[in-house]
Amino acid sequence: MVEIKNLNLSYKQDENILKDISMTVKRGECILLTGKSGSGKSSIINSVNGLSTRYDGAVLNGELMVDGKEIKALELYEVSMLVSSVFQNPKTHFFNVNTTIELLFYLENIGLSRSEMDERLAEMLKVFPIEHLLNRDIFKLSGGEKQILCIAASFIAGTNVIVLDEPSSNLDEKNIEIVREMLIKLKKKGITLIVSEHRIFYLMDIADQVFLVENGKIQGRYKIDDFKKLSVEELNALGLRDKIKTKLRVPENPNKGSLEIKSMEFNFKGTDKKIYLKNMIFETGKIYGIIGTNGLGKSTFLRCLIGVEKLSKEEIYLNGSKLSKKDRLKLSALVMQDVNHQLFTDSVIDEVGLGIKNIEKDKLENILKGLGLYEFKDCHPMSLSGGQKQRVAIASVLAKNSELVFFDEPTSGMDYANMIKISHLIRQNRREDNIIFIVSHDTEFLNTTADYVVRIY
Incomplete structure (x- = not known):
């Protein structure tokens, strides 16, 4: 469970990047953060996973609790035991060349035995059948395969909360569908999901709530059924993309030119x-x-x-x-x-x-x-x-x-x-x-x- 009350975030003496953010995300819920570029969505994500204050040097005021623990009071390694992260660019995740070693890297760092790591890996493979990605060279994976590996690694870490920042970025329709199915399985496992996204169509049957972020504030809160009722024109006026997958318009006879x-x-x-x-x-x-x-x-x-x-x-x-x-x-x-x-x-x-x-x-x-x-x-x-x-x-x-x-x-x-x-x-x-x-x-x-x-x- 994630509870945020009156959260403000700033860098040095600058104006607040986040302003009076409040939300409650129950165990097993999925919430969608959406809004214009630079509105503060990633800052919310990086507040929940602890990176904004530990890595970016931001100052956080207000209350941010994950599973009953105040994030500000924890060391970053302690936050990592509560929250896993999936970022827009999967390349920023990796510390190893071999995919299997990468999947087990976090578990090794928190001191699990080899038998415990093998057990976690076997459990992950029951949920996500990605045997074809084991013992591969990470640099030879496609963008979609890298993102699938990141989501699998976030699950194998064993946290109750996973935050995802633009997970569909640069993915084709086939891999977006794979990511969608992975998120559905994570939700069924009771994992809380906080997703920042512009391409929102694939989350319409996963998200429970939608938060519209603008200028560092929550400007709109929607239950998913209410959000689905918004027309394309209303979404575009809010700076949002269509909630229905767009079909490609393909003109005919492109073959002439110089x-x-x-x-x-x-x-x-x-x-x-x-x-x-x-x-x-x-x-x-x-x-x-x-x-x-x-x-x-x-x-x-x-x-x-x-x-x-x-x-x-x-x-x-x-x-x-x-x-x-x-x-x-x-x-x-x-x-x-x-x-x-x-x-x-x-x-x-x-x-x-x-x-x-x-x-x-x-x-x-x-x-x-x-x-x-x-x-x-x-x-x-x-x-x-x-x-x-x-x-x-x-x-x-x-x-x-x-x-x-x-x-x-x-x-x-x-x-x-x-x-x-x-x-x-x-x-x-x-x-x-x-x-x-x-x-x-x-x-x-x-x-x-x-x-x-x-x-x-």
């Missing part, structure tokens, strides 16, 4: 998996969505197309001229799936203008305003929320006016309002002489943004 992939070959090390493509044609002035299941190679396809995969072999032409890897790299701009790898400067406005000669300040400011980032223009990019950092990376790419523009999961962890802003800006920045490629599992976003959709098998 970027031609005559051939592309890439072999993945240590596996039989390969990329082998021939005679793909993309029209300039168009936006293409790239879809396919997790781990299939969509991000690798982008890297081959950009020219950064040294071992790939391609024959690619733009307007009849053959392009080398170096040629393509000069013409390309990319927003990576993990934007933390491409933020380098000390301010947002410097980041957006980085590497661009003679760019007008007004243009930079207009891009920032269009993405709701102008008020953060002097902030350090790494001080922003995940969704805000994503928008900074997108702004920096849009400012470059490149001929080939690539986005790898650009709406990861993003609310409806900012998804629409990004969709509009991408479409506004489409030119007759450029081509935009978007790898995404976000069908709402692709339906509003892409002209054509290409599925990679």
